[in-house]
Amino acid sequence: MPHIHFNQILVFSPITHMQMAWAQPDDEQAQGLTSPAYWQKLAKIIESACFDGVFFADTMSVPDDLADGARVAMQLGAQYPRQDPFALIPIMAAVTRYLGFGVTLSTAGTPPFLAVRRLGTLDNLTGGRVAWNVVTSHVGGDFRALGLTQLGHDERYDQADEYMEICYRLWDAFPRDAIVADRGKKIFVDADRVNKVEYEGKYLKCHAYPVTMCSPQGRPLIFQAGQSGRGMHFATTHADAIYALQPRIESMARFVKNIRAASHDIGKTNEPKVFFGIQPVIGGTEAEALQRRQELADAIPIEAGLNRLSGMIGIDLGKYDLDLPLENIETNASRGLLAATLDSIEGRAPTVREAALHWGMSYGMAQMVGTPEQIATKIENYWRESGCYGFNISPTVSPTSIIDFAEQVVPILQKRGLMRTEYADTTFRGNLSQ
Numbered sequence: 267m268p269h270i271h272f273n274q275i276l277v278f279s280p281i282t283h284m285q286m287a288w289a290q291p292d293d294e295q296a297q298g299l300t301s302p303a304y305w306q307k308l309a310k311i312i313e314s315a316c317f318d319g320v321f322f323a324d325t326m327s328v329p330d331d332l333a334d335g336a337r338v339a340m341q342l343g344a345q346y347p348r349q350d351p352f353a354l355i356p357i358m359a360a361v362t363r364y365l366g367f368g369v370t371l372s373t374a375g376t377p378p379f380l381a382v383r384r385l386g387t388l389d390n391l392t393g394g395r396v397a398w399n400v401v402t403s404h405v406g407g408d409f410r411a412l413g414l415t416q417l418g419h420d421e422r423y424d425q426a427d428e429y430m431e432i433c434y435r436l437w438d439a440f441p442r443d444a445i446v447a448d449r450g451k452k453i454f455v456d457a458d459r460v461n462k463v464e465y466e467g468k469y470l471k472c473h474a475y476p477v478t479m480c481s482p483q484g485r486p487l488i489f490q491a492g493q494s495g496r497g498m499h500f501a502t503t504h505a506d507a508i509y510a511l512q513p514r515i516e517s518m519a520r521f522v523k524n525i526r527a528a529s530h531d532i533g534k535t536n537e538p539k540v541f542f543g544i545q546p547v548i549g550g551t552e553a554e555a556l557q558r559r560q561e562l563a564d565a566i567p568i569e570a571g572l573n574r575l576s577g578m579i580g581i582d583l584g585k586y587d588l589d590l591p592l593e594n595i596e597t598n599a600s601r602g603l604l605a606a607t608l609d610s611i612e613g614r615a616p617t618v619r620e621a622a623l624h625w626g627m628s629y630g631m632a633q634m635v636g637t638p639e640q641i642a643t644k645i646e647n648y649w650r651e652s653g654c655y656g657f658n659i660s661p662t663v664s665p666t667s668i669i670d671f672a673e674q675v676v677p678i679l680q681k682r683g684l685m686r687t688e689y690a691d692t693t694f695r696g697n698l699s700q
């Protein structure tokens with residue numbers, strides 16, 4: 267029987283998505299900047315809840331699109347400092363056996379040869395538990411930090427198509443069973459089975475033998491999150507799974523339908539599995555949950571939300587009247603996320619203030635507020651009505667909100683037969699597919 271799949275979203279910074287989470291008295295994530303024990307504790311909790319994986323969202327630079335943006339981000343600890351999530355995977359994998367690890371790596375800044383090597387090394391060390399969230403970097407600051415020129419919105423995806431082609435060729439060129447390790451014959455790798463990749467494209471080239479063999483899951487699982495027309499085409503072409511953000515159940519259902527149609531158009535039979543980001547806020551009673559949500563929201567200054575939203579659109583929203591509707595601004599950054607934000611309130615566009623508050627709290631994700639029972643029911647309804655494959659859960663306060671979900675919501679879903687009670691496989695690909 268099909269069941270709901272879950273990943274836990276995390277960011278290697280003092281907060282994940284909720285601004286000012288670090289300032290809540292029971293939040294421990296800031297300690298995680300220097301503490302492997304914090305991440306190992308999370309990994310064990312998340313595996314005990316039978317989630318498919320952890321999903322590390324990441325951008326490389328500090329948002330500097332508001333006039334004083336970098337300063338605001340620093341002062342508010344708004345995903346700042348921001349460390350490299352690759353470093354956490356061996357730490358978390360060492361205390362788990364089944365949990366998968368999705369990690370974001372941009373097609374800007376790291377040549378595909380090195381991406382295949384870094385991801386492949388981790389995939390081998392974890393026994394096939396790595397997924398790659400392929401991003402093309404919508405944040406202008408990432409390019410300025412790397413000394414690169416940002417390509418236009420659609421052209422970034424054209425370049426990324428070439429990037430993926432090189433990765434596929436490198437993965438296919440070194441099958442796992444090319445390693446024979448025959449002591450008698452003194453042959454470690456059967457050199458006839460490893461091929462040289464020769465690729466010359468418009469944007470990228472690679473002439474090399476791959477240096478990492480395939481893992482037990484073949485190649486790393488591919489996640490993607492492009493939501494514009496060109497972004498969806500890229501995602502349906504390459505991704506095993508899509509991480510999407512839609513603020514309402516109706517837009518979620520529309521998104522899943524669009525992905526099915528786009529997959530059909532390119533003749534893809536195994537369409538990508540869609541995961542929607544959601545942020546639960548749990549309380550003993552509905553009133554308690556609503557009060558908790560309000561307390562958390564009240565602790566977030568408007569600048570924090572504006573900063574996030576400006577970074578996503580690539581335009582300084584500080585210059586706009588906060589009480590006028592957010593416009594459909596022409597952006598070279600994330601067109602998909604802007605469209606989702608404009609659709610967050612039924613029948614009208616949100617004001618800049620409403621959108622900023624939403625972004626400050628949940629990065630624009632749908633929130634589910636209520637008792638564990640109510641949240642389980644909402645998740646089931648969203649899953650059934652949208653046709654999605656599962657959800658990426660974004661925490662509020664860490665680790666308490668992660669523990670609350672694992673201990674209070676997961677058992678209800680398991681009792682209803684909507685979630686697995688044990689893992690089906692030891693690879694990310696294996697668990698995602700069952």
Ligand SMILES: Cc1cc2nc3c(=O)[nH]c(=O)nc-3n(C[C@H](O)[C@H](O)[C@H](O)COP(=O)(O)O)c2cc1C
Nearest residue numbers: 323324401404491492493494497510511600601602
């Ligand atoms: C749910 C979601 C999560 C995303 N996470 C990241 C991320 O962690 N890092 C990043 O650089 N971009 C991230 N993005 C941005 C997308 O990868 C993409 O570059 C951006 O949305 C622009 O493409 P689009 O206009 O096709 O949507 C995310 C987008 C969505 C919708």
